[in-house]
Amino acid sequence: MTILEKILQTKRLEVKQLLMEERIVSCETMSKRPSLFEILRESHRLEVISEMKRASPSKGMISGSTDPVAQAKAYEQAGAACISVLTDSTFFKGSFDDLAAVAEAVCTPLLCKDFIIHEVQIDRAKQAGASVILLIVAALDDATLQRLHNYATEKGLEVLVEVHDAKEMDRALAIDAKMIGVNNRDLRTFDVDIARTEEMAKHFPFNENRLFISESGIMDAGDAKRAAAAGASAILVGESLMRSSSVEDSLRSLQVPKAGVPL
Template sequence: MNILDKIIQRKKDEVTFSKSKISVQQLKDSEFFDRKGFSLKETLKSKSGIIAEFKRKSPSKGIINDKVSPVEVVSAYENFGASGISVLTDLDFFGGSFDDILNIRNQVHIPILRKDFMIDEYQFYEAKAIGADVILLIAACLSPQKVQEFTELSHELGLEVLLEIHSEEELNHINKHIDFVGINNRNLKDFKVDLQHSVDLKNQLPSDILSVAESGIYSEEDFRFLKEKGFDGFLMGEYFMKDENPGNTFRNFISNVTS
C-alpha cells in the first residue's frame, strides 16, 4: 500500500466520523455557507499567479514549519501579491485543520483553496461551510465519473474546481466544466519530482483551460522555467514555509521573479 492509498483509507474513516457528528444541514446553517466566494480565475490573471500555501508538514518531508501563525503568514502572502491561498486541512498526514481556514477567512480577501483528499460529497459542504472558495480534486484517487459529479456539485455550491493530474492516463478525467487543471510535479505515489514531465503533460491540455504547476518548485529558476512553458498559475508551499518567516521569503521571491 503506497502513501496515497494510506491517506485515502484514513480519509474514509475520517469522513464517516465527521458525518456522525455534524449533519449536512448543520453545515448549511454555518456562518460562511451563503457567502459569495472569491474567484481564483480572476485573481490568477490579475496578480502574481502564485497560489501560496500554508503547510505545516507532509509525508515526504515531515515537519516543515509548525511554529508560525496561519493569520500572520497568509496576510503577508496577500499583502505581497499572492493570487490565492492554499490551506491543507488534512490533520494526520499534513498537520492541518478546518480552524486554519476558519481563522483566516475574514483576514484575507483573495480566494482560499481547501487542499485535501476529496472522496465524498459531504466534504464539499464542509469546504463551503468553512469559507473555502476552491476545492482540489485529485485524479489519482477518483474516477472520471466522480470528477464530473464532484465538479457539478462544487459549482452548485459556488466553489471553483482545481483538478490535479500527474499522468497521461489522467487526462481523461478532464471535463469541460473544470475551472483549472493542476499538474503535480511530484508523483503522489513515490514523491519524485519531474518538471519536464509536467511540461509534456501541459502541452496535451485543451488550449482554453487554465493550467497550474503544483509542488516541487524549489527555486526561482524552477518558477521561471515553468512560467516560460506557459503555466498560468503556480501552487507553492514548501519553498516559503521552510523559512522561519514565510511571508518575508514570499516577498523576496516575488520581488526577484518580477524584476
C-alpha cells in the same frame, strides 16, 4: 500500499466520522471572494497560490509552530493570488479550523487543499470559508470525479482539478475542468520533478478557455520561469515559502512574466 493509498484509507475513516456528526452550518453569510479563474486569466504575470503547510509525508515537519493567520496575512500582503490551506490532519497537520481562521483574516480566493472523496468534505470546506476546492484525479474514479465536480460548482465553488499524467489529463478534460493543475509530485512515491509540467503542457488545450497550473517542487525563480515557459498561469507553492525568512521577497521573485509576455 502507496502513500496515496494510505492517505485515502485514512480519509475514508474521516469521512465516516464526518457523516456521523450532525452539523448544520449556514453558508449564506460568507463573504464573496474574487474568482481565482478570473484573476489568473487576466494577469500578465505568473501568479502564486501560496500554501499554509505545516508538514507532509515526504518532508515530515516543515513548520509546525507557524500561525496560519499570520502566514496567510503575509501571503496576502506579498500579493498571492490565492491562499491554499491544507486541512488534512493525519499526514499534513492541518485542519478545517485553520481554514476557518484564515478565511476570517484575508480577502483573497481561498483553496481548501485536501484529499476530497465525498460531498461532506466539500460542505465542510465551504462552511469554513473556502472559495476553491481541490479534486485529485488519481484519488477518484470517473463517476465520483464528475459527481464531486458538479456538486462543488453547484455550491458556487471553483474547482482545481489535479493531474499527474496524460491519462489523468484526459479524465480532467472529460469533466470539462476549467483549472487543471499538474502535480510535479507523484502521489504514489512522492518523488518530484518539475519536468512533469513541461511534459503535461504538450497535452493541454491552451486554445480553450482553461487554465494550466503547476503544483509542487517550485523552489525559486528559475523553477517559476520554467513553469511560465511551459504555459502555466500560476504555480502552487508551499514548502519554499513556509521555510523562507522573507515571504514577501520569496513570493515576489516567483511572479515572473507569463509565456509571451515581455519583461
